Amino acid sequence: MENMRSRPITSDAPFSLARSLDGSNDFTRETALSVGQANTDSAIIHGENLAVLDSLGDAIKGRVKCVYIDPPYNNAEVYRHYDDRLGRRVWLDRMTHRMRALRETLSSDGSLWVSIDDSELHNLRQIGDDVFQPENFIATVVWNHRKTRENRRPFSTNHEYILCFAKNAEAFKRSRNLLAATPEILSRYKNPDKDPRGAWQSITANVQDGHATKSQFYTLVSPSGRRHEPPKGRCWVYSQAKMESEIRAGRVYFGRDGNAVPRLKKYLSEAKIGIAPSTLWMADEVGTTDSAKKHLLSVLTKEDVFDTPKPEELIQRILHVASNPGDLILDAYLGSGTTASVAMKMGRNFLGIEQGPHIATHCVKRLRAVHDGEGGGISPLVGWEGGSGCAFYSHRSKLTRV
Ligand SMILES: C[S@@+](CC[C@H](N)C(=O)[O-])C[C@H]1O[C@@H](n2cnc3c(N)ncnc32)[C@H](O)[C@@H]1O
Structure with missing residues (x-):
């Protein structure tokens, strides 16, 4: 068990991240390291994440719409900027405490997304189920993180995972965003009869009769006078009265000659057009580790480059599904600052926490470039032209003075 020594901030005033941080002795604002308009409600904090969350205490509880974390995977590697050799027991203990603390920050419809690979996927799922309850598990996304083949191993590992848990699965389901409909889906809507309501596609007018009421069985x-019975084991989707009013309104289609089996018209303007995210995220849609490194190289120097960045497109998809402009995003393992950069470009507020000194070297440099209108990553997709910013704070837990 880790010992949490910090004194939590408590406040009854309306939430302001900057005010909470400025009002605490545990945090020091480092003005020289702030980015752009540092009074926006976004901040990056140099410190150990559990200690930072403990200091923030009630101030951040229930405020965060989406937590994304990319913790060390416990894969026995040593990277340039951090060590990934904790050993299973220590790693499990650390993740359990952090998942618990991060859950507390979520709003009632908020969600936590966590990157992981095969080494600890099963254990992380168990921790998530314990912390969030199994009914609030949302999905295991498989991310195709590399396109090249690794021939030296028995299998070439070409994917990682992202686990998603919600504070409350029902609330998350109601508030989560759909992905944009593909051109293929949009092309199904046409207007052959020049319907003034615009393009439509036809859908079946009958349903299985398992839960039917008497009013759904009729001729x-x-x-044109042609009589239609519902197919065997099925009934009409509407009662007779409702169906007749839909026919009068021209919302039922009987084929080009008016004699075909009736179908309902589903209008593009009324359709909740969009697709539910699938659990398979391909490299061509959301990028790879290599594409993320190439992007970083265009912002940072070769010496600075980070070993394990995530591509901006991947984080964009998560933030799109799980949040809206103005929402607060939290990344407690900020690394090279991908989540903060994407949040900035997508008009979200953010809180990033990182214990390594690269928060001052990499993240600040990267976020300043983003503020100045950096054009890589998702910039062309969101029409990013620069602006915004964040304040930089040091927490008293920080390991290295910056
Ligand atoms: C895999 S990297 C994150 C990479 C990031 N997603 C990106 O795109 O650049 C993990 C980061 O977490 C940081 N870290 C590890 N343990 C931490 C802790 N307890 N508190 C704060 N940061 C931590 C490491 O220093 C490292 O920078």
């Missing part, structure tokens, strides 16, 4: 008479 449907088309305007």
Whole structure:
């Protein structure tokens, strides 16, 4: 068990991240390291994440719409900027405490997304189920993180995972955003009869009769006089009265000659057009570790480059599904600052926590470039032209003075 020594901030005033941090003795604002308009409600904090969350205490509880974390995977590697050799027991203990603390920060419809690979996927799922309860597990996303083949191993590992848990699965389901409909889906909507309501596609007018009421069994008479019975084991989707009013309104289609089996018209303007995110995220859609490194190289120097950055497109998809402009995003393992950069470009507020000194070297440099209108990553996708900013704070837990 880790010992949490910090004194939590408590406040009854309306939430302001900057005010909470400025009002605490545990945090020091480092003006020289702030980015752009540092009074925006976004901040990056140099410190150990559990100690930082403990100091923030009630001030951050229930405020965060989306937590994304990319913790060390415990894969026995040593990277340029951090060590990934904790050993299983220590790693499990650390992740359990952090997942618990991070859950507390979530709003009632908020969600936590966590990157991981095969080494600890099963254990992380168990921790997530314990902390969030199994009914609030949302999905295991498989991310195709590399396109090249690794021939020296028995299998070439070409994917990682992202686990998603919600504070409350029902609330998350109601508030999460759909992905944009593909051109293929949009092309199904046409307007062959020049309907003034615009493009439509036809969908079935009958349903399985398992939960039907008596009013859904009748002979449907088309305007041409042709009589239609529902197919065996099925009934009409509407009662007779409702179906007749839909026919009068021109919302039922009987084929080009008016004699075909009736179908309903589903209008593009009324359709909740968008697709539920699938659990398979391909490299061509959301980038790879290599594409993320190449992007970083265009912002930082070769010496600065980070070993394990995530591509901006991957984080964009998460933030798109799980949040809206103005929401607060939290990344407690900020690394090279990908989540903060993407949040900035997508108009979200953010809190980033990182214990390594690269928060001052990499993240600040990167976020200043973003503020100045950096054009890589998701910039062309969101029309990013620069602006925004964040304040920089040191927490008293920080390991290295910056
Ligand atoms: C895999 S990297 C994150 C990479 C990031 N997603 C990106 O795109 O650049 C993990 C980061 O977490 C940091 N870290 C590890 N343990 C931490 C802790 N307890 N508190 C704060 N930062 C921590 C490491 O220093 C490292 O920079």
